[in-house]
Amino acid sequence: MTNLSDVLSGRDLAGRFDIKQLLGERELARPFSVKDDYLGSRVYGNTVEATASASPLLEDESPFILTPPERQSPSIHRFVKEQEFEGTVVAVNEDEGTFTARLVDLTNNCPDEEGEFFLAELNGDEYLVVPGALFTWTIGLQWRNTTMQRVSDIRFRRLPGFTREAIAKSEAEAEELAKFLDEQDAPEAFAARPR
Amino acid sequence: MPQKLLPPAPDELEVSVFGPGYGESVLIHVGSGIWLAIDSCIDPVTGRSAPLGYLESLDIDPKTAIDLVVASHWHADHIRGLHELFSTASAAKFCCSSALCRKEFTALGKLYSGGKSRIPLGPEELYRCLETVSERIRTTGQSHLRWATADRLLWQYVSGGTPPSLVATLTSLSPSDSMISRSLKFMVDSSAAIKKGCVKARLTAGSPNDVAVALLLNINGRKILLGSDLEDEDNPLFGWSAVMSGMTAPGSRSGTFKVAHHGSVSGYLDDVWNTILEPEPLALLTPFRHGKHRIPNAADRARILSKTSQAYISAHPENVVRPAKKPTKIQGLMDGAIRNRRLAAGPIGHIRWRASICNPADKGTVDLFDGALALLDVV
Amino acid sequence: MDIQTKELDVTVEDINVVVIGDFNPRIFHPMWFAHYGLLRVTEAEEAKIEILHQDVSAFAISWLTVQVLRDRFTVGIKADVYQSHLNDLVQGIFQLLSHTPVRQLGINVHFRLRFRSEQDWHNFGHFLAPKSPWKDVVSQPGLRGLQMQGSREDERPGLLLVSLQPDLGKRGDTIIQVNDHYEMPKAKDKQRGMSEGAVWAVEVLRENYNLSIERARDIVKYLTRNFLAAKTVDNGG
Numbered sequence: 001m002t003n004l005s006d007v008l009s010g011r012d013l014a015g016r017f018d019i020k021q022l023l024g025e026r027e028l029a030r031p032f033s034v035k036d037d038y039l040g041s042r043v044y045g046n047t048v049e050a051t052a053s054a055s056p057l058l059e060d061e062s063p064f065i066l067t068p069p070e071r072q073s074p075s076i077h078r079f080v081k082e083q084e085f086e087g088t089v090v091a092v093n094e095d096e097g098t099f100t101a102r103l104v105d106l107t108n109n110c111p112d113e114e115g116e117f118f119l120a121e122l123n124g125d126e127y128l129v130v131p132g133a134l135f136t137w138t139i140g141l142q143w144r145n146t147t148m149q150r151v152s153d154i155r156f157r158r159l160p161g162f163t164r165e166a167i168a169k170s171e172a173e174a175e176e177l178a179k180f181l182d183e184q185d186a187p188e189a190f191a192a193r194p195r
Numbered sequence: 196m197p198q199k200l201l202p203p204a205p206d207e208l209e210v211s212v213f214g215p216g217y218g219e220s221v222l223i224h225v226g227s228g229i230w231l232a233i234d235s236c237i238d239p240v241t242g243r244s245a246p247l248g249y250l251e252s253l254d255i256d257p258k259t260a261i262d263l264v265v266a267s268h269w270h271a272d273h274i275r276g277l278h279e280l281f282s283t284a285s286a287a288k289f290c291c292s293s294a295l296c297r298k299e300f301t302a303l304g305k306l307y308s309g310g311k312s313r314i315p316l317g318p319e320e321l322y323r324c325l326e327t328v329s330e331r332i333r334t335t336g337q338s339h340l341r342w343a344t345a346d347r348l349l350w351q352y353v354s355g356g357t358p359p360s361l362v363a364t365l366t367s368l369s370p371s372d373s374m375i376s377r378s379l380k381f382m383v384d385s386s387a388a389i390k391k392g393c394v395k396a397r398l399t400a401g402s403p404n405d406v407a408v409a410l411l412l413n414i415n416g417r418k419i420l421l422g423s424d425l426e427d428e429d430n431p432l433f434g435w436s437a438v439m440s441g442m443t444a445p446g447s448r449s450g451t452f453k454v455a456h457h458g459s460v461s462g463y464l465d466d467v468w469n470t471i472l473e474p475e476p477l478a479l480l481t482p483f484r485h486g487k488h489r490i491p492n493a494a495d496r497a498r499i500l501s502k503t504s505q506a507y508i509s510a511h512p513e514n515v516v517r518p519a520k521k522p523t524k525i526q527g528l529m530d531g532a533i534r535n536r537r538l539a540a541g542p543i544g545h546i547r548w549r550a551s552i553c554n555p556a557d558k559g560t561v562d563l564f565d566g567a568l569a570l571l572d573v574v
Numbered sequence: 575m576d577i578q579t580k581e582l583d584v585t586v587e588d589i590n591v592v593v594i595g596d597f598n599p600r601i602f603h604p605m606w607f608a609h610y611g612l613l614r615v616t617e618a619e620e621a622k623i624e625i626l627h628q629d630v631s632a633f634a635i636s637w638l639t640v641q642v643l644r645d646r647f648t649v650g651i652k653a654d655v656y657q658s659h660l661n662d663l664v665q666g667i668f669q670l671l672s673h674t675p676v677r678q679l680g681i682n683v684h685f686r687l688r689f690r691s692e693q694d695w696h697n698f699g700h701f702l703a704p705k706s707p708w709k710d711v712v713s714q715p716g717l718r719g720l721q722m723q724g725s726r727e728d729e730r731p732g733l734l735l736v737s738l739q740p741d742l743g744k745r746g747d748t749i750i751q752v753n754d755h756y757e758m759p760k761a762k763d764k765q766r767g768m769s770e771g772a773v774w775a776v777e778v779l780r781e782n783y784n785l786s787i788e789r790a791r792d793i794v795k796y797l798t799r800n801f802l803a804a805k806t807v808d809n810g811g
Binding site for chain 2: 082100110111113118170181190
């Protein structure tokens with residue numbers, strides 16, 4: 001768990017607040033009294049513990065009053081794509097420290113390409129590199145905070161596996177098709193008609 | 196009119212092999228305006244199924260001209276654009292290995308047809324073809340599907356007249372029962388891995404190829420052996436050995452061979468060349484350039500050329516084609532990330548052989564288009 | 575009024591997925607995401623944690639923000655280049671938390687339209703909201719906001735909401751938000767075998783995420799195309 005005091009240092013968070021106002025007019029799991037209760041947290045070393053108390057806290061245990069923030073913006077707030085590929089891993093070349101990939105050009109109507117990429121330049125995606133793995137490779141102008149620069153970003157897809165339900169649904173539909181086709185094998189060779 | 200755009204005469208057979216470096220498709224005119232298509236690959240320039248583009252360039256309507264589409268197996272290099280081809284050929288019937296009509300395979304096809312990737316894998320392309328077959332059967336009430344297994348007559352044509360001027364048959368030589376069983380095991384294992392959440396990437400093809408459909412085409416006694424990606428493992432229950440052990444007396448031999456598995460050593464069986472092919476057959480093949488694989492390699496080429504000097508390949512197996520450079524500001528960053536950037540496939544590469552149907556002694560002519568070359572010229 | 579409009583710039587400013595249900599915000603620590611392979615470890619380690627609390631958690635990494643309240647889960651990006659990764663992440667989360675009660679899901683895209691001139695900007699407002707009906711009602715009527723509701727053409731319960739307002743802080747800009755809202759089918763409407771809860775949410779995302787975003791882009795494209803093709807607008811004059 002995070003040490004809130006480290007995270008929130010410098011923020012002005014003192015004071016009692018109205019939890020209902022804070023979180024909107026919603027049914028909350030735990031009922032409370034608006035007038036006397038406040039929800040806060042105490043920080044003990046590196047742990048955070050939620051409290052709900054009807055009584056004032058001791059001065060040295062003054063709670064942080066936490067306001068759910070508006071959604072922050074990620075530091076990358078704009079990216080103008082100049083070139084984008086969808087890549088598929090064809091082979092992993094361990095001895096060379098590379099992998100070979102096939103690339104589909106998503107930006108231009110150009111033929112598929114291939115090439116080798118370095119495993120060491122994947123920023124933590126290395127373990128995802130197996131034959132058949134998908135990735136995006138994007139080159140373009142990236143705005144990160146106040147800085148703009150042209151970057152090349154290779155990012156592997158963390159594809160969710162197929163759900164049990166999706167598998168069951170596919171199997172059911174596929175079985176229906178297979179059962180139908182099973183009965184459709186032409187009893188004799190096809191005879192082409194004269195043109 | 197340019198030579199390439201002249202359609203074959205009604206009494207002229209044609210075997211066209213397309214292969215841009217990654218991908219293979221065979222289109223055959225058996226005579227009388229009747230065409231058969233085996234597999235599909237994409238023309239990198241048009242993005243369309245190569246056989247469709249070729250027929251349209253000859254001003255031939257694929258809707259009525261293509262009588263049969265065969266999916267010799269489901270691997271990506273033989274299947275891209277197959278659904279487009281089969282949907283367009285609205286009069287065509289469909290053949291594939293019986294293993295691919297089983298629920299173990301169709302479930303994989305259905306799952307992967309969710310389409311996370313731009314490039315179809317194989318199972319989903321074939322699944323869509325099977326759905327289309329199903330629709331055609333329901334709509335017309337007629338049979339549109341015949342499974343391919345060892346020694347099965349799939350298709351035939353007998354022209355009018357007494358005697359008929361044209362008799363053509365297409366027979367599947369594989370897969371054997373053992374191949375079908377083993378391929379089903381692969382599919383079951385793949386499904387089990389998916390259920391365990393082990394597989395999140397694309398499905399990769401198993402090896403050896405247990406669903407490959409090798410075919411024998413007979414046009415007025417002239418035989419053409421179409422090897423698909425059938426391999427051999429020196430076991431009479433599998434691959435080419437199973438084909439050879441299952442064959443009754445071969446009768447006449449084939450004078451033309453679409454070489455199996457891109458000319459690789461795993462697709463080679465001496466017995467095939469010595470027993471069921473004529474000496475010095477016409478050998479047609481496509482290369483396989485995928486990642487670091489380069490087939491046929493020098494040894495493969497030497498082996499084929501030791502059997503026949505009449506060998507042609509649809510594209511150079513080793514030359515890479517550099518793609519066009521991007522704008523400088525982008526190219527610089529790309530060069531920092533990728534090594535050996537190359538086109539995955541070159542121009543479509545087209546070998547075309549035409550010969551007289553009426554004259555079995557006619558050796559015919561071979562035309563080479565878009566980078567296709569004689570195997571002797573590969574250096 | 576006759577008009578001659580110049581082209582305008584359209585950019586995607588935000589794509590977010592909002593899930594309404596019952597959550598435990600406390601668990602959504604960046605390292606939890608990294609542990610399950612949902613985010614890079616390096617990104618999780620460098621995350622800017624705004625808060626981690628049993629009622630609200632929020633953090634940001636370079637390309638993504640996460641905010642979780644007890645009844646609302648929001649994940650969003652600003653740069654649409656990460657569109658597919660956002661989908662992967664949300665699906666991955668709710669596959670892991672497959673028993674989470676989920677009731678609604680929204681796939682939302684925000685666009686910024688930048689007009690070449692302030693007059694074009696005003697004209698867009700006149701195009702969407704003709705002023706003649708207002709001219710005897712208020713003086714100098716001006717559009718402050720517009721919201722249109724529509725239905726999707728699939729069988730899933732829910733609606734489409736298109737909201738539009740001029741950016742008064744940046745004259746010449748207009749914000750359009752397209753909210754594609756999905757309701758989990760009610761018990762009486764559920765067909766046999768239809769998914770529920772988090773499983774339903776994953777299914778919706780798997781089948782509709784890309785469609786939703788394309789639909790949002792199309793909506794903005796049609797609105798702007800129709801505007802650019804217009805020869806006159808009703809400015810009440």
